[in-house]
Amino acid sequence: MGFASLLLAPELPAQPDTPGVIVARPEGDHVTGYFDLVAGTQRLAATLVEAGVAPRTAVACLLPPSAGVVAAFFGTWAAGGVYVPVNPRLSDTEIAHQLAEVNPAAVIGRPEQLDRVAAPTTRIVAASDLNWSVAERRATAVSPYQPGVATVSFTSGTTGRPKPVELHEDAVLRLMDTIIATARRDRPITHRPETPHVIPVSTSLWAGIYNVVFAVRTASPVLLMPSFNALEYARVVSHYGVASTVLPPAAIAMLNDEPGIHSLDPLRIVRSITAPLSPRQARRFHQRFGVMVLNGYGQTELGGEIVGWTARDFREHPEKLGAVGRPYRGVELRLGKQGDLWARTAYTAGLDPNGRFGDRLDDGFLRTGDIARLDEDGFLWIEGRESDMINRGGLKVFPAEVEEVLLLSESVADTAVVGVPDPRLGETPWAFVVPATTSSPLARDDLEQLCRQHLAPYKVPVAFEILGTLPRNEIGKVLRQTLVDQVVSAKQPN
Template structure:
């Protein structure tokens, strides 16, 4: 089923009701959004000459045009490639080239970085900027009917990085998106037309995915005018749009819970905060429950199974009298309705309750595979199960607790940072012989990036300023290390693999005010 059908249906049935809001102002009714979507789709197919299955990237900050673009892409039978707008131009170039994107839809803030890529990315025909004359011409094309998207048709290439540091495109089909939306209704929340979804987190990732069930049910999609998370603005929007839900990283939840104005507005008007993407400390979660009331639901998922593996429901959060309430709060919840979840050993055999193994998932929500990466797809989906790379264990009630991450992922401020890509950037410095990157607990951001650097023999160690410049030439600013440690050598095993656990132990010992291995 094509997700654009939802916009068309509400455009007929609820023509004059609000569909998209920018701040407190209605940007488009359902009738206007449906007409805009059909015209943009006509322009993509006619003016730009795109054919079903062609890839169209969207690189914008959160704004009404983002939603118009995404649903127009699907309306036209094309494949959306939503890209994190905070990435570096080199990262944009890789994703556009790897996905063989034909057209980029962007805004003025990112046009300067993207326009030159028409010359370097072979398949890229055009970069269309909104607002602009070209965008307006496309948007005024003759309307076309909603294209047929079969269950197995690619709809969203969700770019997520792996241990190699190179982003991989999880191919999410129309069937995957439909199942993720239905699972939301089954396990997270019912949604009514008078509700709203606030997009304070990037539409290219979790917020965009959780927007789908809200569009399906005709709720209003609200885009903050600030483009981000401003507590005063958020409090006002909760008053303007009662029944609002939003997706947030744990660090955002913690920040908002500490604001008394937001807490008061949330208790009166908030419907649900869906949090996930990183661990949340128990003390912070209890503070948030005290501030907001029982309005939190946790999800555990990945781009490969669009944010749908387990959930800790609002009822679980509210059940303070349960003898294992705090244990449950430290879990990631219970398997979702539409998936089977297992924990396996190194030979993919099931492990007993209470024992740690790799978390695996199967079900109709799991991706078709990685785009143009058959070997990676076969490895990740071996035996018919998605191998998440996360280590966890079930308790005897069926709640899953994550114990470690096999992929060394660092999550800072809700953003995924993969050590290998930072290490590769550091190795471009002529004074760096080796580098290893790990995460360190950070009260504000969840985790911060720390780099251990081995200088070239007989060379002065590079300064932090030099290393910063090297990183910023190649990766997004939020991925650069916050701390550099110059060392003589990196700890390795007999096969030469860097032992990052030892590096984390060194950090922990240093942060505790003692020398690594001192026993103090």
């Protein structure tokens, strides 16, 4: 079974009034019927074949969250192509870099988006009514990907230039079906749910694509939120009767801080995705809304989520809230001497040891780049990223630990701790702090005292910089290198 067959040859029949894609809009949601979505998908597949796009070649897409982008996913796969999401919000330079990495046989977009593509390529114009046309054909051939590659998605790029990751559909579906079986306790899906699967992250990210496929795999309507707004999210939950959803940590924090929301009924379960979730934010969310917050862990390089919580875990182990969960069935974990985390799944076992991630592979295990520990009950605790770890004169400082202490202050709304180069110690920790209110300025001495109460002296930041907001990428991850560069630049002599 491939991704395309999930939509075009579904296990459960649809009806004429079955919704396919819902795009949430404050002025009124836009609904595309399932049959219209299928017809648009088939038209795109035929357009790509007619344009001469060969099987297993890359097809890039610049469309924003919409029914059209969902049809672009499945239409590309139905034509045998490899789907490559490109965020239209990127700069022209960033778009050019990503297209150069994958050398697509075709690019899908609206006319104004395709005008930004400099390299000669087959251009597929997307109309708002799911119609497609060939604007320009490319004459030169491109190299195909290996069989089974469905998507090439770029990493988040928080520590360097984003890297392309090849994702194999069979392995991803095996991981996905394990999660579905765990959540449903192996009960099969027998009918189409009326409640949509809400996707509050960009469809240009693997997390967005994965959740669209997840929705179609569970026969649920897809509900896209082009941009996240806490009040709009509360409306969607109430209007559609959403009981379970996924949310990135940044969205959870926004909901915690929104005074205009008094209830998220009938929401009962939130699965945290895309980035580490602060235990403090998880506790705040549960206490305020009475909703279970189930943490999880995965990476684009791993094919998706491989570790997570169940509702039963949440009820039986509330004291372990800071953990990311326990490995799903079929997932193997091991820890190196320094606590470096390695994972083996159906996906990693099939990675090419001579490929892009070959230097991170060992007997099917992929080095994740995270430092972790496993407790006696099998819960995985992420201490931090190896690349984020601060080496202060040989002593290790994990930013997440310091950030959690700073968030104990009611005066702190957000924070990030980074390692800044130091000529004597190698690195020293610097804290960047966003005040909870503008009316009462933060006192740096109070923040230092708070850290000294809870941390070893070498973990206490040497400086506390006050910012209005932290630089983040589209899924809410802090751009730590940007903060480091800011300090280094300020230290340079004029």
